[in-house]
Amino acid sequence: MDFYFGNPHPYPNIHQYHAHNSVVSMTPSSPEIALSDYLMLDDYVDHQDSRSSQSTESSEKATFCDPTHGFSTGATSKNNNMKCKNGINENKRGVGPRIAFRTKSELEIMDDGYKWRKYGKKSVKSNPNLRNYYKCPSGGCSVKKRVERDRDDSSYVITTYEGVHNHESPFTTYYSPISFVHSDTTFK
DNA sequence: CGGTTTTGACCAGCGC
């Protein structure tokens, strides 16, 4: 199975998500957690139908992309506005890399350390569940994220980040020295 | 009262 971790990690503050009934550790300093929770699939879309056999070992699947590695996304639409040529993944607006990961959680909103403003909610054909659109309200920061429940298993939440924050997370100071891992940590 | 969420309308891209 091919998977790898983005390097550098474009989201330094995505290390640990807390959700009701679910604590999703994204701290790559723990190898056993990293292997099960911090995956990058070559082609998340194409593997969706066969995901049942892959996801039996963990409760979370993550897909990451950055300009260094191939892209994969949780988006299931055939028109996902994504370019993936020469290992560079960007959307049509060139906002930046997109990262998608799948988390088992009862809550759709997870605290990733950044502040988000909801600007849209849409029912999409590829997913019977509603898709929520958020953007970073910080001036000059155009990072967006989409949140939707897995079409096959509504207990999972698919979160797709688009772009890279150009500012520090206001949540950074809350990380403990033990769990905090700097953004340029190499995951292999 | 200011910030956030909701929600219908609008727009752009794509396939036919």
Add this chain to the structure above:
DNA sequence: GCGCTGGTCAAAACCG
């Protein structure tokens, strides 16, 4: 060109 679809806008409603 037209219809479908996903993404965004913006006014109104909501909330602390």
